[in-house]
Structures are given as structure tokens and as C-alpha cells.
Amino acid sequence: MKKNVFIFSLLFVSSLFLFAKQNQLLVPYKEEAVVLKTATGEIHGTLTLPSETGKTPIALIIAGSGPTDRNGNNMQMQNNSLQLLAEKLAENKIASLRFDKRGIGESRGAGFKEEDLRIEHYMDDVRAWIKWIKEQNRFSSLTVVGHSEGALIGMVAAGEADKFISIAGTGLPADEILKQQLGKQPPYILEMSNPIIDSLKKGIPVKEVNPLLNTLFRPSVQPYLISWFKYDPRKEIGKLKIPVLIVQGTKDIQVSTEDARLLHKANPKSKLLIIENMNHIFKNVTGNEQENLSTYNNKNLPVNDRLVKEICSFIPE
Numbered sequence: 001m002k003k004n005v006f007i008f009s010l011l012f013v014s015s016l017f018l019f020a021k022q023n024q025l026l027v028p029y030k031e032e033a034v035v036l037k038t039a040t041g042e043i044h045g046t047l048t049l050p051s052e053t054g055k056t057p058i059a060l061i062i063a064g065s066g067p068t069d070r071n072g073n074n075m076q077m078q079n080n081s082l083q084l085l086a087e088k089l090a091e092n093k094i095a096s097l098r099f100d101k102r103g104i105g106e107s108r109g110a111g112f113k114e115e116d117l118r119i120e121h122y123m124d125d126v127r128a129w130i131k132w133i134k135e136q137n138r139f140s141s142l143t144v145v146g147h148s149e150g151a152l153i154g155m156v157a158a159g160e161a162d163k164f165i166s167i168a169g170t171g172l173p174a175d176e177i178l179k180q181q182l183g184k185q186p187p188y189i190l191e192m193s194n195p196i197i198d199s200l201k202k203g204i205p206v207k208e209v210n211p212l213l214n215t216l217f218r219p220s221v222q223p224y225l226i227s228w229f230k231y232d233p234r235k236e237i238g239k240l241k242i243p244v245l246i247v248q249g250t251k252d253i254q255v256s257t258e259d260a261r262l263l264h265k266a267n268p269k270s271k272l273l274i275i276e277n278m279n280h281i282f283k284n285v286t287g288n289e290q291e292n293l294s295t296y297n298n299k300n301l302p303v304n305d306r307l308v309k310e311i312c313s314f315i316p317e
Helices: 002-026 081-091 105-110 119-136 149-160 174-182 187-201 211-217 222-229 233-239 257-266 289-297 305-314
Strands: 029-038 041-050 056-062 095-099 139-147 163-167 244-249 271-275
Touching: 029 081, 029 095, 029 119, 041 081, 041 105, 041 119, 056 081, 056 119, 056 149, 081 095, 081 305, 095 119, 119 139, 119 149, 119 222, 139 149, 149 163, 149 233, 163 305, 174 187, 174 222, 187 211, 187 222, 233 257, 244 257, 244 305, 257 271, 271 305
Parallel strands: 056 095, 056 139, 139 163, 163 244, 244 271
Antiparallel strands: 029 041, 041 095
16 A cells, blocks of 8 residues: 555656646746846846747836836736736747836835936936846847836937837927826916926926925925936937837827827837827727726736737847
């Protein structure tokens, strides 16, 4: 009896190893934790690699504004948009690197005090990642992929890359966009905000801010806004001499198709791609705004198929 139990145990263990091996072969990618060491702390990222060996193209994926991590998530939304995109790229034999911005996620230790942060810090980090990727000598080409505010950061920093992709990148400077957004609020909000925005645009901080506007314009965040307002995405994308793909979804409630057309006009050699029914986080939406917003907290929804197809076509070509 003991002999039979022993034989059964061996068979069970062997089956487990075989099952694990078979399932490992089904995974079309592998991931590595990577670290960029900077003078002000470590920035942590994830390298997603196709299971095939040999050199492949790589995409450096830059997250959007606010406390958004490498996967496209923050405390208010959990949708895995950037992680899902990375996985789909790997399935199509394209590697990717995505990272937590300084001050976010595992990169918290590299964060600055709010009053010391500038958008140029993010741009310098992207340049450092580009240098790091090239030093690895593992990839056949490098494409910078910027999402939302990450598109502006990417287009400024992408000079040493082979290609650039803007996804949901704005076509106007941040100060103009902010005025447009505030214009949807009660009129007195815009009236109070306009002088502050105009002053910051000139690089002049505002000492006294109405408490109603403190969330937007508190003194500690003004240096970042001043640095951000300096950049016009139309001018920056027009400087790029590398191939450019501009992508925009028709169901994006944060950035419009007109923004994409402004960017395309500024760089006429770019390729413009408007994707029907894709929202700001790459998910498909056919219903109303409530359905759209519900996707921001749904990790199970896949990213748009056409987005994946067009990116995977553009990068290796």
C-alpha cells in the first residue's frame, strides 16, 4: 500500500511539473524588473519581452498626468491600460518598458517636494531611459510612446529615439486647455482663474490664491505649472525629424480629435490615426458617458484591437 502511495505521489508531482511547463510555454511574454539610477533616487520599471529570442523592437511607454503608475492606474482608477498594451505588444514580438514616474509607486523615493518639481524632470528621466535602453544592446529599434501628458513629455525627449507615437496627446499648451476646461464651470471661476493663468504663463508666481482655487493653483504647485505652460505641443512635435504616429479615439472625453489634427498639421509628415469608439484609456465604448467612465475601473476590458494592430504595424516598418 505504501509503495502505491509513493508511486502515486511521484506521478502527481510529475504532472504538476508538466502542467507548469506547458502553461509557461503558453505565456507569450516574460517580464523583468528594471531600475534607473538617478542622482535623486531610483526609478523603477517593468521590461516586458516577447518569449522569442533575438533582438526585437522596443517601445518606451510614458504614463499620463497625475499619480498614474506604470500600469495606467492610480488611487481613483484601476484599468491596467498600459500593462495590457505592453502585453499585446509582446504578443506581437515587440518589447516594451514602462515605469513609475518619480514620486509614484515604487519610484516614490525619487520624488521631489511639490514646490521643486518641474516637467523637465520627467523629460530628463525619459532621456535617461532612452540612453539606458540603447546601452543594453538587446533591441533593434526604439519607439517612444507617450500617453496624454506623457505624449508632450515624450515628444520633447524623443530626439534620440527611432520613432514616436502620441496617444491622446493634446494639441494646445496646457494653459489654453486649462482655460477651456474652466470655461465649463460657473463664469466666476474662470474670471478668477484667468489672471492667475496669465501670470503663470509669463513665469510669474501668484502669492494670493482664492481658497476656491487652491487645489489648482496653490503656491507649491505653481512652479510645475509654470514649467508646463512653456511647452506648445504643436511646436514640439514639429521639431521631430523621426517618423511620428498620432493616435486619437473618438470616445475620448478628455482629449478631442481636433487635438490630434492640430498635432498632425504641425508635423505634416506624421501619420494620423482616428479610432472609432476608443476612449482615453484605450477601451472600446459604444454607449454614453456613464459607460465610458465605468471603463476607468475595469481591469478586465481589453485594449482596442485596432490600436494594437496599428502600433504593431508602425513600429517595425
